[in-house]
Structures are given as C-alpha cells and as structure tokens.
Amino acid sequence: xxxxxxxxxxxxxxxxxxxxxxxxxxxxxxxxxxxxxxxxxxxxxxxxxxxxxxxxxxxxxxxxxxxxxxxxxxxxxxxxxxxxxxxxxxxxxxxxxxxxxxxxxxxxxxxxxxxxxxxxxxxxxxxxxxxxxxxxxxxxxxxxxxxxxxxxxxxxxxxxxxxxxxxxxxxxxxxxxxxxxxxxxxxxxxxxxxxxxxxxxxxxxxxxxxxxxxxxxxxxxxxxxxxxxxxxxxxxxxxxxxxxxxxxxxxxxxxx
Numbered sequence: 091x092x093x094x095x096x097x098x099x100x101x102x103x104x105x106x107x108x109x110x111x112x113x114x115x116x117x118x119x120x121x122x123x124x125x126x127x128x129x130x131x132x133x134x135x136x137x138x139x140x141x142x143x144x145x146x147x148x149x150x151x152x153x154x155x156x157x158x159x160x161x162x163x164x165x166x167x168x169x170x171x172x173x174x175x176x177x178x179x180x181x182x183x184x185x186x187x188x189x190x191x192x193x194x195x196x197x198x199x200x201x202x203x204x205x206x207x208x209x210x211x212x213x214x215x216x217x218x219x220x221x222x223x224x225x226x227x228x229x230x231x232x233x234x235x236x237x238x239x240x241x242x243x244x245x246x247x248x249x250x251x252x253x254x255x256x257x258x259x260x261x262x263x264x265x266x267x268x269x270x271x272x273x274x275x276x277x278x279x280x281x282x283x284x285x286x287x288x289x290x291x292x293x294x295x296x297x298x299x300x301x302x303x304x305x306x307x308x309x310x311x312x313x314x315x316x317x318x319x320x321x322x323x324x325x326x327x328x329x330x331x332x333x334x335x336x337x338x339x340x341x342x343x344x345x346x
Contacts, residue, residue, distance in 0.1 A: 267303035274301035
C-alpha cells in the first residue's frame with residue numbers, strides 16, 4: 091500500500107477542511123494536489139549478485155525494483171558467459187554469448203523482450219559462423235552458414251516425397267517424407283510460412299520415426315484444399331535449424 095509523506099497528508103487535510111466550507115473550487119484544488127503527489131518507489135536500486143554456494147553465477151542491475159541495465163551470467167570458473175541489456179524490465183538491443191576464453195560466440199538482437207533482427211554467430215577466431223533471421227520472435231527464411239575459411243555453406247539436403255495412393259480402396263492418401271541424405275536430424279510440420287515467417291503455433295507436427303515423416307490424409311467427402319504445405323526443420327552440422335518448405339499438390343480435393 092502506498093504511504094503519503096507527512097507534508098502531503100497535511101496539505102490534503104487542509105484542503106479537505108476548506109472543501110467542507112466551500113464548493114467547486116476547493117474540490118478541484120484537492121483533486122489537483124492528489125494528482126500531483128508522487129510517492130517514491132521503494133524497490134531495490136543497484137546490482138544484485140546471485141550465488142551458487144560460493145560461486146557467482148549471475149549479476150542483475152535493478153532500478154526501483156525493475157531490471158534496468160546490464161545483466162551478466164558467468165561460467166563456474168568466473169568468465170562472463172552471457173550479457174543482456176534491460177530497459178524497463180525488457181531485453182533490448184544485442185544480447186551477447188561468449189566462449190569461455192572470452193571471444194564472442196553469438197549476438198542476438200532483442201526488441202521489447204523478443205528476438206527481432208539478424209542473429210550472428212562467430213567462430214573462436216572471430217570469423218562469421220552463421221546468420222539467422224528473426225522477426226518478432228519467429229524465424230524468417232534468411233539463413234546463412236559459413237565455413238571456418240569464410241565460404242558460404244551450401245548443399246543442404248532436400249526434401250524427398252513418396253506417395254502411397256490407397257484413396258479408392260481405403261480412402262487414404264499416404265505421404266512419406268525423408269531427407270535426400272537420409273539423416274534423422276529433422277522435424278516435419280504440416281503448414282505454411284505466414285508472411286515469410288515460420289510459426290509453429292499455426293503448424294502441426296508430423297509423426298516422425300528415424301527421420302521418416304508420415305502424413306496420412308483421409309477421404310472426407312467434403313471439399314478441401316487441393317494441396318498441403320510441409321516444412322522440414324533440419325538440424326545442420328552447426329547446430330542450427332535450416333528450414334525447407336514444400337507445397338504438395340493433391341490429386342483429390344476432399345483429403346484432410
């Protein structure tokens with residue numbers, strides 16, 4: 091509960107008494123004073139250190155009880171691991187991750203606590219390792235990875251589609267999904283990019299076993315879209331997710 095200072099209470103008491111013997115003007119003055127009185131925030135201002143036993147693992151800067159300024163996390167050996175810049179409790183600007191030896195590993199742009207912009211990854215040598223696009227927390231189609239020598243990586247696996255058509259006998263149209271290199275590091279989604287963004291909230295996971303996805307579409311008897319969108323989320327050798335989209339045309343217009 092907010093507590094007014096003694097001087098503010100005195101002013102309010104005087105105006106209250108005055109208002110009892112007058113009319114409109116006194117009430118307006120009382121309201122003006124009430125609106126102008128400020129109560130200092132008693133929240134913590136300064137840097138708080140968080141320990142695990144005797145080991146410092148995080149420092150957070152506060153202003154009036156709200157995160158404001160730099161936040162740092164540390165490796166167990168004391169080196170800086172991450173830094174985040176907070177403004178009014180929200181992450182803003184570039185947040186940095188560091189190798190234990192001190193070199194930059196990753197820079198991630200934030201706007202109002204959401205990843206927004208181009209995330210950049212680095213090798214220990216300082217050379218570019220990867221660039222990934224984000225917009226309001228969602229992945230875009232922008233994606234680049236680089237070799238230690240600085241060349242852009244290419245030759246990612248493609249999406250292979252196989253179909254078993256049992257529509258006339260069983261009312262089922264089975265679509266099998268696989269990668270051209272037969273790797274198992276993949277997740278498949280049914281859905282489309284929305285305005286160039288990959289949003290899993292608008293996609294449905296496809297059952298996948300050892301890199302093979304299976305999408306069974308069934309006859310419904312009512313009109314449905316004549317195609318189905320599929321997204322392959324492929325784990326690369328760099329630990330990033332490379333996105334491949336494919337629209338599959340359907341020979342029947344009542345499948346779901």
